Amino acid sequence: MDTKGHDTVGHKGEDTIGHKGHDAVIEYKGRIHAFAKPMFYTEKMFLDRCWFVVRNVTVPDIEALADIWICARYHGVRYDKTVMDRLQKCENIAV
Secondary structure (H helix, E strand, O other), X not given: OOOOOEEEEEEOOOOXXXXXXXXXXXXXXXXXXXXXXXXXXXXHHHHHHHXXXXXXXXXXXXXXXXXXXXXXXXXXXXXXXXXXXXXXXXXXXXX
């Protein structure tokens, strides 16, 4: 598991024992992703972030970008055009 609390566990059908301690386990496109919920996230923020990461898992630095996305979406933080364009691109995929 990386420092952001996301772990790509394996392929669908693999043994998922050992997922205890994860607050969300999502199967998407044949991969299982496990997440630990930071205590400062609401349940909605946490689940939205999980799905944002899962749907954009091939995007470089998606974990950091997901944290930025949460700040922009839930706290109204605005970033420079380059970052906002990357977020918009990921949002279009995550719909």
